[in-house]
Amino acid sequence: MKGGGGGKEVPVEGEVSGKQRPKRKCLQWHPLLSKKKALDFSEEEEEEDEEELEKVPVECPERSGQAPECVAMDDDGEEDSSEQRARRPMNAFLLFCKRHRSLVRQEHPRLDNRGATKILADWWAVLEPSEKQKYTDMAKEYKDAFMKANPGYKWCPATSKPVKSPTHAVSNVRKKAWSLPSNNTKDITVAKKVPKTDSTPQLNFAMADPTKMGGLSMLLLAGEHALTAREISSSSSQSGVADVAKHTGKSALFQLAEISSCPPELVQGCKNSECRSAAAPQTEVCGLSQPNSPDLPSSCMRSPLFQLAEISSSGSQASVSEVKQCGQSALFQLAEMCLASEAEKLEALSSQPAMDSSSLCAQDTAPDTSPTMDLPTPSPPSSSPISCKKKKKPNDVAKGEKSSGSPKKPCKKRSSSGSDLESLMYTIEAVAKGAWGSEEMETTRKRARPSGSPADQRSTAEKKKTKPKAKKQLRTKEEEEEKAEGEDCKPLETEGSLLSHEAELKTECKKEEDIKLDSVEESEPHLSTAEQNKGVDPGSPLPIKGEERDLEVKPVVIQTEEKDIEPKPEACGSRKSERSCKGALYKTLVSEGMLTSLRANVDRGKRGSMRGTVSESEIGWTDESCNFSQPAASNPKKLKKSKSKDEPVPGNLGKLEEEFEKKFNSLPQYSPLTFDKKSTAVTKRKKASVVNPLENPTPNKGPSPSQKKTLFHKIVSKYKHKKEKAGTLDKAVAQPDPTASDTGTVKSDSSCVSLSTETRKMGDVPVGSQKRKARKSKITHLVRTADGRLSPAEADKVKELTQDQDGKPLTHETLCNTQSCSTDPGSAESGSLPAFFSLAALAEVAAMENMHRGQRAVSMAAEGQVKDMAPQTPVLISCADQ
């Protein structure tokens, strides 16, 4: 340990830091440090955050924190003492690994890091020079920045430490590595704040804890909202809720939700009290994270919107048990209020019976629950944040996959509850209007500004004002959902409407726009798919629903929470009559639930849980795939943001990191498919199998499904043409092309072909240092014959894969069930598109399992043939599964 202390200089606070821990030894260097740009965000928020952080005694860094210079200082200090050393900057490969590991893990949940690393190495090897160049440049830039920050930095600290002892230290440091970010953050924050608080840095440091980081990052990423909320809750007094609303543009409701959810609130409210135990103020994040732990990872992946939702939900989750005590009340109340007001308006309209919702919940729950599991973990909070992090993750994973832990339910509900309310509101209105389509949009907008509505009268009026933004967000979701419903009739329109919604949202929400958009985008596909899968019901019921709902609306909301836990067959039964029309509520809930699950899965990035839920997988991939397929690819921003999720980066840094992340994110993230295509490596195949399904969904975002099909054909045709030229196209890198999905696919295809040749070369050619090369030879998974046959070694792997697939079936089943419920054989088309993606994936899997040729199937899929197959195959599969 360090002691840094001594060395450190840290003054008083240092003492605190003194406790600190060894972490400091290696501070990670963060590019931001050098830059230290302050975030755009209000500093205040940051400060508060810091303050909160501060509470935690952190490390010494404080000093470093004070000024950017400090960074250098730290570095120096580091030199002085091993303690402070900055971490060496990551090289291109590491950056690549960092960026893609999650993907690999997603694809191969079972795969451990080693395996993942191997795969990554393979990918890296396959990666074209131009592509690599990006990472190389990034690494260089990173290094340069690092060096600037730490002029005297020596790669090998002091005398090479004897491997072990130093190593240990290092290892420790590594884990703490995050601390570095924290430092950076501090620095950054410091730069901003420097003058203000010395202590702040310390806090940041605390944040540094991986655990916190995750949580914070999540929160931060989610948006300043959380921060804002904190401020508010914290009573910083600086900004009132209204102010916050202004800043964030959030709706009051939203804010409330956040607050309720937010630890800060808990903290304040309960701060000293038990709540804290659940989530300490500093730990708040942890607290959140704990419950959300699964989320954390996901958060990375998620879009801001999701994060927000999570936050709200998480808050509730975190406290789940506690929440009841502390948190939820406010949110729920608000929701109720809103509902009531709207209900009044809509009275005529109607609401669905709780029953339906419950039933839906139950369905959703299954999938969702797994991810949501957070609750169980909560206990851990007491433990240090770090512990929380790791522990939780595992838990999450475990839970995610199977679990059905009771606690989960609450989470879901909560998350859904908040949004549900809004969604319900919208839905109701929409129903009343009777038009889900474009009109809905308008409706939602109107709602957004509830002022007009009678409800305004209520105390909620204020809230409403603020709400609009939040509502908008929700709306988007709702709209999507609604659309989804409507999709039954008009699938295509949905997208269009979404787009329009987005546009609207943008106008209204300045700050959050991006985030929302992202979220929206993400959500859209999910929702649509989910809804479709579920099989939405007949549109007819809608009107009816409205009527019934009126009365029950409130109850529904409340019930929702309670019901979450319990499926409540009763409700289903009673309302079931309406069953034909699953209420919009259900959908909403489901959709939300889906989202939640997705989030968790996504976050996890790893685990097979994703596979379990199609939607989840879709989402996860979506993000990634987006890069490829989406035209959006051109817009790094969105992608980046979404990607930001990927990076678990520290919450504190949030802002700073964001910038850095942007850069980092800007780095192309290649889909497994790409690699697969490029390299036929078996491993990749596996991924591809998974990926394909996932990717398919992605496209959804962009073009409508129908369009996709068309595109597909186009692509195919293009592909053929291009193949000839392929050589040039080899790169097949994803996103770079603005052209979007089509291009991506095409590229991949072309790349595949061309790559195959090159790939082989690559494979043959030694990639890295010769040393490594030797090791590489060891790598079996890569081995593959030109034909695609597996080498013996591969065979083993294949087996493994098969097994993996075996595991997947459950997922499929679940999907199938869902679909079956929702989809009627005939309904197909609307559902088919979304469903089919997932199905396609399933089909692939099935193929894999059944076929020794699985490989081929995969390759096929990769090429895009799958798409053709997908529609049909899925059905078959579904049947089989069932």
Add this chain to the structure above:
DNA sequence: TCGAATGAAAA
């Protein structure tokens, strides 16, 4: 704590 990869820097 190891390991699996690659790369950069130091020894």
Add this chain to the structure above:
DNA sequence: TTTTCATTCGA
């Protein structure tokens, strides 16, 4: 030329 170490996180 060889070592370290950077990231990641399951065994």
